Amino acid sequence: MTSATLSLRPASRVRLPIFGGLALAVFLAGFLLPGYLEGGYLQSMLNNGFITGILALCVAFVMHQCGLVLFGIATYYGIAAYVCAILVNSFGFSAPSAAALALLAALVSAFLIGAIVIRVKPLAFMMICLSLAELMRHLVALPSLRGMTGGSDGLVFMPEGRILGIDAMDMLDSARVWPLIWSATWVVAGIFLVVALSHFGVRLRAIKENEERMRFSGFDTYWPRVLAFAGVGLAAGVAGVLQALASGFASPEMFSIITSTNALLAAITGGVSSVVGPVLGGVIYTWAISEFGAMGYSQLFTGISVILVILFIPRGVLHPLRLLLRKGGRA
Amino acid sequence: MIPTLILNALAVSSLYIMMASGLALIFGLRRVMNFGHGAIYMVGAYLGYTIASGMNFWAALILVPLIMSVFGVLLELLVLRPLERRQQIEVALITFGIGIVIAQIVIRIYGGTPLSVSAPPLLASSVKIFGADYPVYRLFITVIGLCSVVALAVWLNATRTGMFVRAVSHAPDVSSMMGINADRLSLLISTLSTAFAGLAGVLVGPYLSIDPGMDVAMIITCMIVVVIGGTGSIWGAIFAALIFGFVQTFGTVYLHEISVLLPYLMLIGILVWRPQGLNFGGGAE
Numbered sequence: 001m002t003s004a005t006l007s008l009r010p011a012s013r014v015r016l017p018i019f020g021g022l023a024l025a026v027f028l029a030g031f032l033l034p035g036y037l038e039g040g041y042l043q044s045m046l047n048n049g050f051i052t053g054i055l056a057l058c059v060a061f062v063m064h065q066c067g068l069v070l071f072g073i074a075t076y077y078g079i080a081a082y083v084c085a086i087l088v089n090s091f092g093f094s095a096p097s098a099a100a101l102a103l104l105a106a107l108v109s110a111f112l113i114g115a116i117v118i119r120v121k122p123l124a125f126m127m128i129c130l131s132l133a134e135l136m137r138h139l140v141a142l143p144s145l146r147g148m149t150g151g152s153d154g155l156v157f158m159p160e161g162r163i164l165g166i167d168a169m170d171m172l173d174s175a176r177v178w179p180l181i182w183s184a185t186w187v188v189a190g191i192f193l194v195v196a197l198s199h200f201g202v203r204l205r206a207i208k209e210n211e212e213r214m215r216f217s218g219f220d221t222y223w224p225r226v227l228a229f230a231g232v233g234l235a236a237g238v239a240g241v242l243q244a245l246a247s248g249f250a251s252p253e254m255f256s257i258i259t260s261t262n263a264l265l266a267a268i269t270g271g272v273s274s275v276v277g278p279v280l281g282g283v284i285y286t287w288a289i290s291e292f293g294a295m296g297y298s299q300l301f302t303g304i305s306v307i308l309v310i311l312f313i314p315r316g317v318l319h320p321l322r323l324l325l326r327k328g329g330r331a
Numbered sequence: 332m333i334p335t336l337i338l339n340a341l342a343v344s345s346l347y348i349m350m351a352s353g354l355a356l357i358f359g360l361r362r363v364m365n366f367g368h369g370a371i372y373m374v375g376a377y378l379g380y381t382i383a384s385g386m387n388f389w390a391a392l393i394l395v396p397l398i399m400s401v402f403g404v405l406l407e408l409l410v411l412r413p414l415e416r417r418q419q420i421e422v423a424l425i426t427f428g429i430g431i432v433i434a435q436i437v438i439r440i441y442g443g444t445p446l447s448v449s450a451p452p453l454l455a456s457s458v459k460i461f462g463a464d465y466p467v468y469r470l471f472i473t474v475i476g477l478c479s480v481v482a483l484a485v486w487l488n489a490t491r492t493g494m495f496v497r498a499v500s501h502a503p504d505v506s507s508m509m510g511i512n513a514d515r516l517s518l519l520i521s522t523l524s525t526a527f528a529g530l531a532g533v534l535v536g537p538y539l540s541i542d543p544g545m546d547v548a549m550i551i552t553c554m555i556v557v558v559i560g561g562t563g564s565i566w567g568a569i570f571a572a573l574i575f576g577f578v579q580t581f582g583t584v585y586l587h588e589i590s591v592l593l594p595y596l597m598l599i600g601i602l603v604w605r606p607q608g609l610n611f612g613g614g615a616e
Binding site: 069108116117119120121122123125130131132135138139142143144177223249257261264295297299300302304305307310311314315 | 419426432435436599
């Protein structure tokens with residue numbers, strides 16, 4: 001069973017208080033981080049890394065629970081960012097209401113798209129998701145929408161109001177926005193973990209294992225997956241809104257294949273069955289890409305990473321270690 | 332106006348047909364979607380540019396498909412064959428990574444600015460068709476496209492090898508039990524597929540432009556075409572390529588800039604109607 005980490009085994013029930021305490025300590029300690037980093041390059045990289053981490057969590061969730069490769073997560077990420085920016089710029093919305101509507105837009109679009117793409121075969125699913133991200137990239141860059149979307153230059157916006165006690169203008173400061181990104185990552189990871197452990201998660205994995213058998217056993221196999229897809233779209237929307245607020249900017253590049261590829265890479269490298277791995281993967285890839293990007297090799301790096309990761313560690317870096325531990329535990 | 336548009340659509344479709352039929356053939360045999368196909372087309376176009384400016388266009392037209400067929404051999408021997416036992420999505424992602432690497436290398440060599448190739452003197456003129464001047468070069472693309480479809484049809488339906496290809500696409504296990512060597516066929520198909528991609532690359536030079544984003548644009552087009560046609564269905568892909576070319580050409584004229592969205596809307600529309608794609612004429616799945 002590949003879902004070992006996400007199913008409650010007797011052993012982990014004993015370890016739960018220890019893990020819970022540890023997680024709480026890490027969570028609280030995270031808020032102290034800006035004090036040590038004092039803003040600057042490392043902090044903004046960490047912010048971007050966690051946002052990519054949220055996207056990677058989404059990809060990992062769909063991969064692990066539904067067995068589908070979500071190669072177009074950038075769609076919902078970008079939609080949320082643009083809706084947020086457009087509502088602020090063109091319609092004078094305040095930051096919290098724009099953010100809320102942006103999340104709603106991501107949810108609704110993912111629901112509608114999910115209702116169509118869930119029915120197709122896995123390979124076609126992957127290709128369609130990728131094409132839809134391209135559709136959005138073209139859409140926001142249309143010259144006739146330039147007044148609203150800023151065309152191919154992207155859209156700069158200045159939100160007003162407070163979100164969860166942080167002034168929207170302060171969010172452009174990488175240290176001030178950190179608590180929001182940090183807690184959002186925890187919330188998304190926590191919800192994914194709870195869903196994975198719930199009856200709904202079991203049902204999703206059962207559909208993944210054998211859709212036909214589930215259908216014959218009288219279970220609906222369509223709507224659970226559409227709902228999961230919509231939920232993942234919403235989570236990607238969270239990442240999009242965070243990115244938009246933290247940079248005050250939405251650009252067509254948010255929809256690019258490279259955004260989706262990096263999220264996918266982070267998810268696979270970190271291991272799709274875990275919630276910590278994809279986030280760590282997001283941080284590491286963001287760091288590596290900014291290092292290689294400085295030399296002009298960021299896309300080359302992405303390409304080579306895709307080949308190496310799929311070739312050598314298709315189940316994530318932790319997988320061999322986990323196998324070893326499990327064998328050790330049994331002996 | 333309309334006849335000109337139809338001819339334009341046929342010329343664009345010819346390019347898409349050359350690309351998509353190659354993808355569908357590999358998919359039929361190996362169940363692998365080659366996401367690096369766009370990058371191979373890009374290499375073909377840039378090599379075409381180099382050879383056309385160094386020697387002449389006709390040399391490029393002959394040499395590039397030959398050089399690109401070597402890519403096909405490499406693809407088969409280094410990627411498809413060793414990864415035969417891996418999941419199809421994993422192999423697709425690896426070809427995607429290879430595509431990115433190839434495209435980046437091309438951009439490193441040639442730089443990021445768009446290049447253009449001039450049509451050879453013989454084809455640079457235009458002819459009167461239905462009272463309008465029409466560039467001979469576009470007719471030439473259409474003729475090559477049509478010839479390749481006819482050749483493909485004859486090859487698949489009238490020769491022994493073609494029959495084997497159809498057999499393996501239809502039932503891989505049974506045909507290997509009957510003694511058909513799928514590996515050798517796959518080598519042939521990969522070679523053909525990349526050679527066609529190279530040919531499309533050379534042909535596109537004088538027609539459209541050669542730029543660093545051409546690989547992504549083409550692979551997205553190919554994916555839409557292949558999904559609409561029904562994954563792995565060769566005739567479905569050819570038919571879908573034809574529709575795609577027409578929708579794009581007419582859309583550009585009548586709907587202006589909205590036309591870039593049309594292919595995607597068409598994709599969504601067709602999938603709502605038929606999740607399996609059009610898929611007629613005997614597909615692989």
